[in-house]
Amino acid sequence: MKIRNFVSLEWKQFSRSSYFQKGLAIKILLAFGALYFLAMAIFLGIGVVFGLEEAFPEKDPFKVLNNYLIYYVLGDLAFRYFLQQLPVMNIKPLLILPIKRSAVVRFLLFKTNLSFFNILPMFFFVPIAGVLLFKSYDVIGTLVWLLSFICIGFSINYANFLINKTKVYFFIILGLVATLLALNFYGIIDIASYFGTAFYAIYTDLYWILIPMILLYLLFKINYNFIFKQFYIDGAIVEKASDVKSYNLSFLDRFGKLSIFLKNDVKMILRNARPKQVLLTSFFFLFYGLIFYTQDMYSEIPVILAFASMFITGGFLLTFGQLVPSWDSEYYKLMMSQNIPYRQYLESKLYLMIFATLISTILSLPYLYFGWDIYAMILAGGLFNIGLNTFITLYGGALNRVPVELNQKAKAFSNTNGFSPAQLLISLPKIFGPMLLFYIPYKLISFDAGLIVLGLSGVVGLLLKNVFLNKIEKVYQKGKYKTIAAFDEKK
Incomplete structure (x- = not known):
């Protein structure tokens, strides 16, 4: 089953529902809000390099920017955890049809890539790359650096999918983030300088692009395997029994x-x-x-x-x-x-x-x-x-x-x-x-x-x-x- 068939089914489900008119009105309102944030992202992307150049005239603004990007990554992860709505798909009718499970799982993960939270960073980083090229930074290095942060953005998307689905990954990622912040707080390492050097290295030594690309592939495969293992009809329709709690009110x-x-x-x-x-x-x-x-x-x-x-x-x-x-x-x-x-x-x-x-x-x-x-x-x-x-x-x-x-x-x-x-x-x-x-x-x-x-x-x-x-x-x-x-x- 091709992707266009899945897209057609999704559109029919939305347009034929009794909630279509109300849902459409809400989506139009949200679209105006999305356009506002996209415009703000473009504005910030264009202005950030010039702003850093004015604030730190004795330093390379691109290096200074890379020093702060680790906070962007951590903030983006927290932002998505609280705000990003994970995609849903009515899979029960598909499970009894001759459709490969792998195709359905890939489409479900593909839907996560179309999230507004994946599009918004591009409207921030692409203008930054444009300003860097305007200022005569290396063309190949700038484009590779841009590609690396696109990969990082999608990696955050798949990490968010995992921490929302399983407590194990939630505590693993929370532990890693807490460890980094603790090391920075007690002065053991300066995470801004450490990661700033790593991000700038992607610009100077192009082979470092392999790290964000491998990370993206690994997170995709982990998500794919996690969903695929639970993708059977009993898992979709049988809910796990749990103890009923009583409250003394x-x-x-x-x-x-x-x-x-x-x-x-x-x-x-x-x-x-x-x-x-x-x-x-x-x-x-x-x-x-x-x-x-x-x-x-x-x-x-x-x-x-x-x-x-x-x-x-x-x-x-x-x-x-x-x-x-x-x-x-x-x-x-x-x-x-x-x-x-x-x-x-x-x-x-x-x-x-x-x-x-x-x-x-x-x-x-x-x-x-x-x-x-x-x-x-x-x-x-x-x-x-x-x-x-x-x-x-x-x-x-x-x-x-x-x-x-x-x-x-x-x-x-x-x-x-x-x-x-x-x-x-x-x-x-x-x-x-x-x-x-x-x-x-x-x-x-x-x-x-x-x-x-x-x-x-x-x-x-x-x-x-x-x-x-x-x-x-x-x-x-x-x-x-x-x-x-x-x-x-x-x-």
């Missing part, structure tokens, strides 16, 4: 009738792949402030700090909360057929988001290091999230009718399963609301006035809790059957 009984919903949500998060990934994502939001609070330029723009404070405490709300009620899509019809008040369902989601925001606020205590003003802003942002953003998020859920597959093994950062264009619109007041509430009194009165207004907005929201929930409940009730019908559609 009796502490939630204090919430009365809401405890049933809260226990279900906690169990869902602990037992399923997608919610676990989203929970991990929300934890990384706690470090969002390090981007802004460590830069002097942002201290002069307090409205940007208000934006950051909302993100620090609102990680769970912005990741898990925006997919309400999609988390329950697989059993939503059954749940709606029961004698369950919608109000209790919505209140349980509200309390879950409030509790998570309170935990994030407590965990953000280390930001006191940057001063009381910074932490006061985080507290004000937390109150806004609790008192207003939770209700805005719940209201947005009424417009979100895209199902979520709980055990879909996809990257939480890049997974668009459950994504709806309505989320983009409903996110605007969540992002710009705290900025406006802080900025207007800050500009007219003082910094403290901005903090007070931002914090009081959350308190007012809590006082109007019943009013907001009544309005939101009516919206959910009105679109109940449309939501059930939408959740019945499978991607």
